[in-house]
Amino acid sequence: MTIEHAVLHTPIDGPVPEGKEVAYFGMGCFWGAERMLWSTDGVWTTAVGYMGGDRKNPTYGEVCSGTTGHAEAVKVVYDPSIVSYAELLRLFWENHDPTQGHRQGNDVGSQYRSVIFTTTDEQQQQATSSREAFQPTVTEAGYGPITTYIDTAGDFWLAEDYHQQYLHKNPLGYDACGSGICTIQW
Incomplete structure (x- = not known):
């Protein structure tokens, strides 16, 4: 059974259509x-889930316990003829604080770490280069070293249905990046 994106009306699971690419943040x-x-032009679909840990198909509770090693991640399926991976990286860097280690604002724990999971060698190179290029901007803004972890994508486990497009379903829900902590402009 295919799960439909509540905003984009595209499948969040299943095969990636020809001509589209996948990124994880x-x-x-x-x-x-x-x-x-999902609001970015050229993004075909998004899904939230868990990556980087050692348990198959973890639950939100297990991930929050800190025992699985997973990070909360967003899968992005995008059309590279409309939005480049470099542009997605710019959005990534500018829309959170990549210096906080295992936290983001008031959210504390390894599941909240800043991470990029790459799907190609080119993505790996671009992600690493962009981290190095963004560090002077972060330093100039008065922040410390970037702690973002970059690794090859492994298994992506879809989060529970109520997490998918949560802020569309719950417009007044908690949004750390909407609270003003994400203000470093490249």
Whole structure:
């Protein structure tokens, strides 16, 4: 059974259509990050889930316990003829604080770490280069070293249905990136 995106009306699971590419980002709580990304021109679909841990198909409770090693992540399926991976990286860097380690604002725990999971060697190179290029901007803004972890994408486990497009379903819900902590402009 295909799960439909509540805003874009595209499938959030299943095969990636020809001509589309996949990127994964962890920017703290996945609700605000997903909304920012689904609103980006050229993004075909998004989904929230868990990546980078060692348990198959973890639950939100297990991830929040800190015992699985997973980060909250957003899967982005995008059309590279409309939005480039470099542009998605710019949005990633500018819409959270990449210096906080295992937290984002008041959200504390390893599941809230800043992370990029890459799907190609080119993405890996671009992500690493962009982190190095963004550090002087972060330093000039008075922040410390970037702690964002960059790794090859492994399994992506869809989060529970109530997390998918959460801020569309709950417009007054918590959004760390909408609260003003994400203000470093490149």
